[in-house]
Amino acid sequence: MDWMAWTWPTAIFFIIIAATLVVFTVLAIKFPETPRNGVLGIETTRGDRLFITLLGSAFINLAWLGMLSAPQWGALIVCLIYAAAVFRWA
Known part of the structure; x- marks a missing residue:
């Protein structure tokens, strides 16, 4: 390393x-699994939802670093809530 x-x-x-x-x-x-239509209006599979979650989490963390002076643990909590929402409704 x-x-x-x-x-x-x-x-x-x-x-x-x-x-x-x-x-x-x-x-x-x-x-x-068969693809399903969610809130986004596109067919998504488990892998698609993982990709959307990872991409969104990266942006959440960058925004957190740029706009807030709070500890990064807060961004982790927001990302976990975001991930649950994506896997539930997207």
């Missing part, structure tokens, strides 16, 4: 993302 100046929190973040992708791949193989 020294050659990229990574920190352990950064490495853990990418490990969690990789593990999530593996879990979603296994779920897609074991429990195939």
Whole structure:
């Protein structure tokens, strides 16, 4: 990790993302799903909703850093609520 100046929190973040992708791949193989229409008006699968959640969470964290001086834990809570909403209604 020294050659990229990574920190352990950064490495853990990418490990969690990789593990999530593996879990979603296994779920897609074991429990195939049909796309569903949600609030967005487009057909989405489990993987699509994961991508929308990750992309939205990145923007939430960037906005949090840019606009608020509150601890980043607050952004995590907002992201978890956002993820629950996307997986429920999108």
